Amino acid sequence: MSWINRSGIFSYVPTTLDDFFMPGSQPLESGTFNSPNKCHSCHGGYDNNVEPAFNYQGSMMSHSMRDPLFEASLTIANQDALFSGDLCMRCHTPRGWLEGRSTPTDGSALTSADREGVQCHFCHKMVDPLSTRPEDLAYINTLAPENVPTQHGNGMYVVDADDNTRRGPYDDANANHPTLYSPFHSSSEICATCHDVSNPVFSKAPDGSYQPNATNTPAPTFDKYEMFPVERTYSEWKMSAYNTAEGIPSAVFGGTKTNVSSCIDCHMPQTSGKGCNKQFASTRNDLAIHDLTGGNTFVPLLIKAKYAGDVDVDAIDAGISRAQYMLQNAATLNLNVTTTINGYNLDVKIINETGHKLPSGYPEGRRMWINVQCYDNDDNIIYESGAYDSDTGTLDKTGTKIYEVKLGMSEAVAALANANGTGTYTAGESFHFALNNVVVKDNRIPPRGFINANFEAVQAAPIGYSYPDGAFSDITSYTVPETTNRIVVKLLYQTSSKEYIEFLRDKNVTDNKGQELYELWEAHGKSTPIVMQEAEFFTSTLDMTKKQTMDAAIKIYPNPSKNMVNVSFDLASNSRVSLELYTINGVKLYTLINNKTVNAIETIPLNVSTLTSGIYILKFKINQNIITKLLIVD
Known part of the structure; x- marks a missing residue:
């Protein structure tokens, strides 16, 4: 019924x-x-x-x-x-x-x-x-x-x-x-x-x-x-x-x-x-x-299209510009990049500059996320998190930090709604505003002055995430490839997600408003994400530090030597290693280690008794990093 x-x-x-x-x-x-x-x-x-x-x-x-x-x-x-x-x-x-x-x-x-x-x-x-x-x-x-x-x-x-x-x-x-x-x-x-x-x-x-x-x-x-x-x-x-x-x-x-x-x-x-x-x-x-x-820059576009003769288009355009300004000043984005044996560690810190959660408001598909892109020396993308396809309006959520609140239905409410025997509703995450009675997720960044007990008292505590008292920022860490030359990070905001727009279209059995919305959404950019903040980092600024770190992780002893030499590794993790021997003039003599997996902490003995006295170059390739050491044979 x-x-x-x-x-x-x-x-x-x-x-x-x-x-x-x-x-x-x-x-x-x-x-x-x-x-x-x-x-x-x-x-x-x-x-x-x-x-x-x-x-x-x-x-x-x-x-x-x-x-x-x-x-x-x-x-x-x-x-x-x-x-x-x-x-x-x-x-x-x-x-x-x-x-x-x-x-x-x-x-x-x-x-x-x-x-x-x-x-x-x-x-x-x-x-x-x-x-x-x-x-x-x-x-x-x-x-x-x-x-x-x-x-x-x-x-x-x-x-x-x-x-x-x-x-x-x-x-x-x-x-x-x-x-x-x-x-x-x-x-x-x-x-x-x-x-x-x-x-x-x-x-x-x-x-x-x-x-x-x-x-x-x-x-x-x-x-x-x-x-x-x-x-x-x-x-x-x-x-x-x-x-x-x-x-x-x-x-x-x-x-x-x-x-x-x-x-x-x-x-x-x-x-x-x-x-x-x-x-x-x-x-x-x-x-x-x-x-x-x-922060709404999308719906005004739809209003201009649908009510062109009834609204002040210039005023709406000015309102869109003001909304963009609000978004672009609502957060601060800071990057911290450090070297590792296998690449780079990237910490992205988002600071909330507003007086409420970031983002705030009714969860009609609105969300904010971090997009990380890494480029090699030829400016090819070799890593991306938070990729968004503007042609389809689809966000790749795999490994993406998305700040949002999600509501849902309990088992009891879903059963009550299904009392007519249609089985239309399921418990869990849901866009059914009138029936939702559970907060499934809320990881939005709190404002300055945040205290867990105070926010819990007004039903605004984080759900499925945690912030310490006093927090008004959040840090997300990424491990990016060692061949990265340039890192670009964007904080993006979207008024409404594709999932919500399709929900309003597909669940509507009453009128054509869901379909009308969908067609407007398609015609006006699919709720184009707004770049709130953007930052760029070049890893070349860390090259010297990285080489110094790698150099200290490799020890050669005894040096000088006339028989056996120990190559001692103290790396952050197991790594692929190659080792070549060169004369002091740069002529390659031998490949001593050929792309071998070496334990993070391991010592490998080398026999140098066949070499004539003199100075040689040991060239290490650890993953994609090149380190050279001098070897003296008595």
């Missing part, structure tokens, strides 16, 4: 809207919302570098309900569990949700205006749900007591019904509409609203696992840390060293600030300029640019 919701969406688990209920303002409790175009008439058209309109229009927040990747994911969520799309739409189209168009939860009732995403009027009507300020309590107290959130996150927003007043971070705002100072609008907590997400249908059990709640029943507690964690970007920041009064020095984030401490500092950097196009507007030195940029 399967279930069909009111939109005709094929589903396996018969959940209801009540299963996804969250406190906060409910539909039809927050008035109505103006189109961003109305806001842009005053806050745009005068300076693309600083004005709110242009920068907002290039952000993913402006297009969160136009996102083809999200739409395809939404279909799968609704298929897997009826009405689960309601939780997603709370944050991707708050206007549509609050004005009562979030059901059906496939988005079919939304208007074109709803697809403009997280809109200006929504953000500037938001109220801190934990505020005790009289001007905020005036609205909070109109909500049912049980609907007042007790923490920030999970789409539990509180949004004033006053359609005229705009809340913002300035207490001296001069505008053509009523304004209200709101410290909430310059805090990280406003970002927590949609960047600390849990699945309310799973609650934490005494053994630490996450078990399904009773169907058609809201979560027993609305504490996000008692639900299954989907995304913990805010909590990662909360437990970092950035969450301090002084913050962390930064020359690349924060705009004109020297230190960054909040989400706002990095994602709405400070600058000098005017906030609107009116002559009476003053120039501020603390104007927050409506940058709102993360």
Whole structure:
């Protein structure tokens, strides 16, 4: 048996809207919302570098309900569990949700205006749900007591019904509409609203696992840390060293600030300029640019293609450039190369320069990996780790360090989802957002200030990997060939993997959104990886050290000698050795050892009694390394 919701969406688990209920303002409790175009008439058209309109229009927040990747994911969520799309739409189209168009939860009732995403009027009507300020309590107290959130996150927003007043971070705002100072609008907590997400249908059990709640029943507690964690970007920041009064020095984030401490500092950097196009507007030195940029350089390309007539293409291109900047400054890449008997040891150190895990966010196939390429003297690739085929979009995962989080389903949840007898679901790693209740892997690099116990407390501990307290970097070691002349290392970021795109296409039995996404993916570079950092190293700088090391590993004694000579090896490992004897003038006399495997520690006797007195050259070839020694025969 399967279930069909009111939109005709094929589903396996018969959940209801009540299963996804969250406190906060409910539909039809927050008035109505103006189109961003109305806001842009005053806050745009005068300076693309600083004005709110242009920068907002290039952000993913402006297009969160136009996102083809999200739409395809939404279909799968609704298929897997009826009405689960309601939780997603709370944050991707708050206007549509609050004005009562979030059901059906496939988005079919939304208007074109709803697809403009997280809109200006929504953000500037938001109220801190934990505020005790009289001007905020005036609205909070109109909500049912049980609907007042007790923490920030999970789409539990509180949004004033006053359609005229705009809340913002300035207490001296001069505008053509009523304004209200709101410290909430310059805090990280406003970002927590949609960047600390849990699945309310799973609650934490005494053994630490996450078990399904009773169907058609809201979560027993609305504490996000008692639900299954989907995304913990805010909590990662909360437990970092950035969450301090002084913050962390930064020359690349924060705009004109020297230190960054909040989400706002990095994602709405400070600058000098005017906030609107009116002559009476003053120039501020603390104007927050409506940058709102993360690391997504791929989906904006799809939005430009699909909504060409509805979006500002120049603004989107500017947003892509800002995202590239964010990625290219999110990490530091350091190389350390040392010689070994058999080649070179390469240590790649990645330092997280952000205030959350690297990478962070919902695991929709997003990942970061290390690509190592080694070239010989003729510039041929002789070794590669993390190879990516741009023609197929395939990453060779063999031996590749990939930083990512992976979710999955428990045996019990897979069995519950298969109760209809289709056998569609299997336990383990899974892209089924609405049904996942296990964190399978999380090796992402923590931020400065990382403490294991603190991250475990907010459900953000590493899984299947370990970092010591205080770590904000990771080192990966490679052994590369001895014929390596040049080493090139890249840190790459990808918005979405081929596996996830194909999953959204192949599992869709409801509509064509998965296929549409796949075709857009194929037509626009298959989510081309972005080079975050790149470093190059030439092994020639180590030649002298390597020869000195090899020279010290070989001893000839007694020397001088007239009968027997001992050749003593003290190598790092067993090696292939050849030894040739030459006159002092360079004439080859004998091959004494011919490509023989010699133990790491071994002594080989040589009879030199047949040689006439004089000075000779012993030429060793150990693997691909050439070492010469002088031999004196009495």
